[in-house]
Amino acid sequence: MAAHFIAYSTAMATALLWSVGVVAQEMPLFDAHVHYSHDARETLPTREAIALLRKAGVRRALVSSSDDEGTQRLLNAAPDLIIPELRPYRTRSDVGTWVREPDIIRYVEECLAKYRYVAIGEFHLFGADADLPVPRRMVELAKKYGLMLHAHSDVDAIERLFKQDPNARILWAHSGFTDPASVRAMLRKHKNLWADLAFRADHVPSGELAPEWRGAFLEFPNRFMVGSDTYIAERWHFIPEHASTARRWLSELPREVAERIGSKNGKEILGGAFAKHRID
Numbered sequence: 001m002a003a004h005f006i007a008y009s010t011a012m013a014t015a016l017l018w019s020v021g022v023v024a025q026e027m028p029l030f031d032a033h034v035h036y037s038h039d040a041r042e043t044l045p046t047r048e049a050i051a052l053l054r055k056a057g058v059r060r061a062l063v064s065s066s067d068d069e070g071t072q073r074l075l076n077a078a079p080d081l082i083i084p085e086l087r088p089y090r091t092r093s094d095v096g097t098w099v100r101e102p103d104i105i106r107y108v109e110e111c112l113a114k115y116r117y118v119a120i121g122e123f124h125l126f127g128a129d130a131d132l133p134v135p136r137r138m139v140e141l142a143k144k145y146g147l148m149l150h151a152h153s154d155v156d157a158i159e160r161l162f163k164q165d166p167n168a169r170i171l172w173a174h175s176g177f178t179d180p181a182s183v184r185a186m187l188r189k190h191k192n193l194w195a196d197l198a199f200r201a202d203h204v205p206s207g208e209l210a211p212e213w214r215g216a217f218l219e220f221p222n223r224f225m226v227g228s229d230t231y232i233a234e235r236w237h238f239i240p241e242h243a244s245t246a247r248r249w250l251s252e253l254p255r256e257v258a259e260r261i262g263s264k265n266g267k268e269i270l271g272g273a274f275a276k277h278r279i280d
């Protein structure tokens, strides 16, 4: 009887330890929306930026910056962690004017000749502006270099980008800041469209996953990614909080779906591409 009890207790203790271990082991995250622009670089040293990502349990991060120097610094400091993308902005002020600025293409071409990337973005592009010569040339360059497009865009601009290159692969920044029904409709229509959830809170309006978003995640578990969007230096300090919030709402989904949205999608679609790039 006593021996039986001891064996039983040991089994229980092992089960308990195992479950504690599982809980303690944080879900790895792929942060698909990180910026380290010139103003962030001035106040947050590269070493500290990397430390914030690691502290948050971010395994890989898709990083872009205005100018590209910030991305290259982070990549040199942590090549295991940083996945570089090329933002077509030299300074923050290019955000609103780049679509009509031919020098942007020169800058993008220079960077592409010098460094390797997995994507061009995140860029801001809306409506008919997508068909202006500068964005058109950018889409051609993305095609030539096999890069994904990371577009902060409305539905109209996304449609125009796919019209220019029907084989383009687009990561839709902030899921277009549109409603989940429209996001689902776009994902149904375009098999090469993925969506990040950066800088939006409507999927967890009161701390719990909104039903309409749950439906979108269950229908397209392979197409969403999380992102913190460190567009200003202060947002870097929000990275650990963003990670724990993401883990919390992801835990409301079936584990397989949570792991896909939390890290596997980013790793497969962006991480793998860069790994291949670096080997050859």
Ligand SMILES: [Zn+2]
Residues within 6 Å of the ligand: 033, 035, 122, 173, 229, 230, 231
């Ligand atoms: Zn952004």
